Amino acid sequence: MATIALEGMRFFAYHGYYEEERILGNDFILDVYVNAETVLTKFTDDLYADLDEVEETLKENDMSLKEIGIKRSKKPEKDKHRPTTVNYETVYLLCQAEMKEPTHLLETLVENIAERITDYFDNVEGVLVRLKKLHPPLGGRVDNAWVMATHGEIEIPMFGE
Template structure:
């Protein structure tokens, strides 16, 4: 088993419960970690035998541009798509941070973190 991390993906998006947040938009940081078996790719040296981090980055960007009220909702979409579209992935962790959130006070970021494992079929 191995880990791929795609860290500090910077995205501008329109998430939030306040009308101003969805109109004006905010800067976000997304950190992604996936667990997968790299034994085949380590031997074959073929991209098709591993999890392509370009694919992971694309899913994050595609889901982040769809406005939502809650970061939990967009995190769930990212996790679900990765598990549905890349069978080599066994576990996904996504962290989404809203930078400089409008919550009153000097707050650098707020972050949600979601982890899901592939369900085993009996």
């Protein structure tokens, strides 16, 4: 299991409850943390693996796919091109696509992002999404307002800011 993270993605977008927020737009900072099964990276230094090749390597060491926690797909063609990790470029593009779609609530937006990531990758165990809206129009000085959503099982290593 590994955590793949993108922190500090910056977007100018049109999200907010009030119409003027959706017209004028605002700056946002997005952080995404993805827990994914990455055991296949031990057998290939690539984003994708052929499970037949991995199985041959395992047999040479008297091991099986089951022993490393990998199940074959019901669709054999998927096993020829199985993700070994989560491509963070793809995560960025999924986030970018969601940020382009205006929403009234930031809560809706972070839920949509988390769902899009978990739906896209087969090996994702959990996702945490945190979105900061910089200098929200509240009539006073506020650095940011933020919302967070999680899907599935997620463990985030905490590092100093």
